[in-house]
Amino acid sequence: xxxxxxxxxxxxxxxxxxxxxxxxxxxxxxxxxxxxxxxxxxxxxxxxxxxxxxxxxxxxxxxxxxxxxxxxxxxxxxxxxxxxxxxxxxxxxxxxxxxxxxxxxxxxxxxxxxxxxxxxxxxxxxxxxxxxxxxxxxxxxxxxxxxxxxxxxxxxxxxxxxxxxxxxxxxxxxxxxxxxxxxxxxxxxxxxxxxxxxxxxxxxxxxxxxxxxxxxxxxxxxxxxxxxxxxxxxxxxxxxxxxxxxxxxxxxxxxxxxxxxxxxxxxxxxxxxxxxxxxxxxxxxxxxxxxxxxxxxxxxxxx
Amino acid sequence: xxxxxxxxxxxxxxxxxxxxxxxxxxxxxxxxxxxxxxxxxxxxxxxxxxxxxxxxxxxxxxxxxxxxxxxxxxxxxxxxxxxxxxxxxxxxxxxxxxxxxxxxxxxxxxxxxxxxxxxxxxxxxxxxxxxxxxxxxxxxxxxxxxxxxxxxxxxxxxxxxxxxxxxxxxxxxxxxxxxxxxxxxxxxxxxxxxxxxxxxxxxxxxxxxxxxxxxxxxxxxxxxxxxxxxxxxxxxxxxxxxxxxxxxxxxxxxxxxxxxxxxxxxxxxxxxxxxxxxxxxxxxxxxxxxxxxxxxxxxxxxxxxxxxxxxxxxxxxxxxxxxxxxxxxxxxxxxxxxxxxxxxxxxxxxxxxxxxxxxxxxxxxxxxxxxxxxxxxxxxxxxxxxxxxxxxxxxxxxxxxxxxxxxxxxxxxxxxxxxxxxxxxxxxxxxxxxxxxxxxxxxxxxxxxxxxxxxxxxxxxxxxxxxxxxxxxxxxxxxx
Numbered sequence: 001x002x003x004x005x006x007x008x009x010x011x012x013x014x015x016x017x018x019x020x021x022x023x024x025x026x027x028x029x030x031x032x033x034x035x036x037x038x039x040x041x042x043x044x045x046x047x048x049x050x051x052x053x054x055x056x057x058x059x060x061x062x063x064x065x066x067x068x069x070x071x072x073x074x075x076x077x078x079x080x081x082x083x084x085x086x087x088x089x090x091x092x093x094x095x096x097x098x099x100x101x102x103x104x105x106x107x108x109x110x111x112x113x114x115x116x117x118x119x120x121x122x123x124x125x126x127x128x129x130x131x132x133x134x135x136x137x138x139x140x141x142x143x144x145x146x147x148x149x150x151x152x153x154x155x156x157x158x159x160x161x162x163x164x165x166x167x168x169x170x171x172x173x174x175x176x177x178x179x180x181x182x183x184x185x186x187x188x189x190x191x192x193x194x195x196x197x198x199x200x201x202x203x204x205x206x207x208x209x210x211x212x213x214x215x216x217x218x219x220x221x222x223x224x225x226x227x228x229x230x231x232x233x234x235x236x237x238x239x240x241x242x243x244x245x246x247x248x249x250x251x252x253x254x255x256x257x258x259x260x261x262x263x264x265x266x267x268x269x270x271x272x273x274x275x276x277x278x279x280x281x282x283x284x285x286x287x288x289x290x291x292x293x294x295x296x297x298x299x300x301x302x303x
Numbered sequence: 304x305x306x307x308x309x310x311x312x313x314x315x316x317x318x319x320x321x322x323x324x325x326x327x328x329x330x331x332x333x334x335x336x337x338x339x340x341x342x343x344x345x346x347x348x349x350x351x352x353x354x355x356x357x358x359x360x361x362x363x364x365x366x367x368x369x370x371x372x373x374x375x376x377x378x379x380x381x382x383x384x385x386x387x388x389x390x391x392x393x394x395x396x397x398x399x400x401x402x403x404x405x406x407x408x409x410x411x412x413x414x415x416x417x418x419x420x421x422x423x424x425x426x427x428x429x430x431x432x433x434x435x436x437x438x439x440x441x442x443x444x445x446x447x448x449x450x451x452x453x454x455x456x457x458x459x460x461x462x463x464x465x466x467x468x469x470x471x472x473x474x475x476x477x478x479x480x481x482x483x484x485x486x487x488x489x490x491x492x493x494x495x496x497x498x499x500x501x502x503x504x505x506x507x508x509x510x511x512x513x514x515x516x517x518x519x520x521x522x523x524x525x526x527x528x529x530x531x532x533x534x535x536x537x538x539x540x541x542x543x544x545x546x547x548x549x550x551x552x553x554x555x556x557x558x559x560x561x562x563x564x565x566x567x568x569x570x571x572x573x574x575x576x577x578x579x580x581x582x583x584x585x586x587x588x589x590x591x592x593x594x595x596x597x598x599x600x601x602x603x604x605x606x607x608x609x610x611x612x613x614x615x616x617x618x619x620x621x622x623x624x625x626x627x628x629x630x631x632x633x634x635x636x637x638x639x640x641x642x643x644x645x646x647x648x649x650x651x652x653x654x655x656x657x658x659x660x661x662x663x664x665x666x667x668x669x670x671x672x673x674x675x676x677x678x679x680x681x682x683x684x685x686x687x688x689x690x691x692x693x694x695x696x697x698x699x700x701x702x703x704x705x706x707x708x709x710x711x712x713x714x715x716x717x718x719x720x721x722x723x724x725x726x727x728x729x730x731x732x733x734x735x736x737x738x739x740x741x742x743x744x745x746x747x748x749x750x751x752x753x754x755x756x757x758x759x760x761x762x763x764x765x766x767x768x769x770x771x772x773x774x775x776x777x778x779x780x781x782x783x
Contacts, residue, residue: 002743002745006739014732061422064426141659166664299750
């Protein structure tokens with residue numbers, strides 16, 4: 001083939017250009033840290049990375065939800081722990097009050113303590129978490145339980161909430177209730193809105209005040225309440241445990257997903273650096289040969 | 304018998320011929336770096352001999368048959384064909400890159416992330432439906448998402464306008480090239496009529512044809528008289544020294560190309576002009592339409608669920624999004640004005656006593672769950688495509704999958720364009736190497752020729768001197 005000067009120059013320039021392009025591409029990858037910076041770099045990979053990003057983000061949201069549910073459950077659990085303590089004390093008082101040898105003043109003092117226990121339980125039932133009443137069902141902004149009296153003067157505690165559940169999502173389509181409604185926890189009759197749980201304490205207080213009543217009659221219903229509270233606590237504990245496991249699962253899932261994403265889109269720095277060094281060497285070689293081939297012509301050897 | 308002075312004549316012709324050859328070689332050297340120049344050669348032929356009875360044919364020296372350029376016109380055609388394809392793919396590659404910038408994926412700033420943030424905000428709202436800050440977050444992520452969609456749509460529209468401009472510019476370029484070619488045709492025909500080879504004019508015309516090939520696909524046919532006729536899609540553009548120009552005209556929303564004289568739409572199927580039209584009307588249009596469908600789908604599925612819920616003012620049946628497509632989708636004004644209007648609850652939030660139960664976030668969760676809902680494409684009441692939830696038994700794609708689908712199409716198209724440009728570049732440069740091998744000027748070769756012709760010239764002059772000496776002997780030294 002005939003080789004002309006222009007061809008030599010053109011070939012050298014073409015090769016230099018191609019080398020520079022490669023260098024530029026590698027440099028870009030190394031400085032951005034990404035192999036895929038636009039869909040055309042790898043259409044399949046780009047779409048997979050998008051999917052992985054979305055999944056990871058969604059999983060993080062579910063992890064957030066589980067943490068929030070767990071916080072609610074743990075707060076409720078603590079409240080029921082205090083409620084159990086209150087009933088244990090009430091039981092002691094009932095047992096003590098049932099023995100016939102007490103002076104009326106002592107019984108009055110005990111009735112007074114039961115009244116305090118009612119207030120304390122009220123405080124527990126009106127617990128709030130992050131500005132929301134946890135036992136109000138969907139009525140999270142209204143104090144759920146308050147002391148009141150019936151038209152005939154008898155004391156009651158009424159409920160202002162509903163049995164609404166706060167259902168939050170922990171994985172696609174799976175919902176878990178973060179709360180126990182006051183209605184369920186404190187035995188509220190949906191029609192009268194009166195709390196059976198509080199009624200037990202009110203009855204005990206009445207029995208201590210009324211010499212004709214036997215406070216020992218309350219022991220059975222107090223025991224029932226304690227059992228009820230314990231079973232709720234057990235179910236809360238189980239749910240909280242489930243959230244714990246869910247969180248572990250999400251975090252290990254996300255580690256896997258992130259590593260797949262990284263494999264797809266991140267630059268292997270060692271490999272990139274090596275490729276870069278190699279490409280640079282090739283570029284230098286091209287420059288050197290270019291400088292040599294472009295010089296001589298026949299003219300250099302004529303007088 | 305030959306004349307006494309025939310030898311002079313032979314030598315002079317020889318000197319003249321060598322001189323022409325030297326001139327041509329120096330012309331070649333001078334144009335060694337001129338783009339599109341093809342080297343020229345003086346075609347020497349021996350002059351007609353005359354017969355000398357009993358002796359044979361006596362030569363009479365050399366004649367210049369022609370000064371021809373050395374060029375492979377078949378290769379020209381091949382190169383133009385590949386340049387046309389290169390031009391088309393270059394335009395496609397550049398514009399698809401631009402679309403990739405408009406839809407920056409995969410990244411932390413693209414629409415897919417905005418969409419994910421939007422769904423997440425509904426998740427948060429499902430947990431704290433009574434909280435005004437969380438409600439505000441929902442509106443804000445909704446605004447960010449709609450703004451992102453609108454911005455992308457606007458930029459795609461801008462690209463459409465830019466491509467219209469490119470079409471206009473390319474048509475002007477074609478007309479200008481056509482006029483120059485017609486002009487050269489005219490000159491070439493005149494020179495040829497006088498029996499000469501207009502080498503440099505032909506080089507210039509070939510260069511213009513190469514330029515034209517980059518812009519548009521055409522058929523060229525060389526005529527007997529040396530003119531080249533050009534037609535595009537069967538319709539003549541240049542006939543001898545006459546051009547028939549193209550112009551642009553709006554066809555629907557796009558700028559199209561038509562013939563000025565008969566008003567017919569031009570059939571363009573290659574080159575930069577075709578690349579621009581193809582990107583605009585096929586690829587870009589496709590992405591715009593799909594973004595529209597995506598926006599309408601988002602609007603419809605969110606609104607449908609939102610309307611089923613109740614807001615904190617005891618209202619139901621309220622829309623969340625408004626707009627007709629990607630260009631104007633937005634969050635409803637009354638929701639932007641009052642975040643309490645977001646329908647997060649699945650039951651009436653005001654009971655008979657007028658008390659408010661704000662803790663129900665079930666509808667917010669139902670909206671958040673739309674993220675995982677399979678959707679299919681359907682026609683809406685206005686005859687536009689939108690997305691709708693599929694029935695249990697059917698399969699569809701989630702909203703983010705519809706979007707990923709656009710990105711994947713874009714990625715494949717862009718990758719193809721990049722690959723085609725690389726291929727065409729390699730092909731064109733290989734063909735150009737071959738053309739250069741045939742037509743290019745080699746300095747070594749020309750310098751060697753110069754020396755060769757110089758020596759021949761010297762030899763002719765020497766022959767003249769010898770003849771002169773012989774005649775001197777004959778005329779001055781004999782017979783005295």
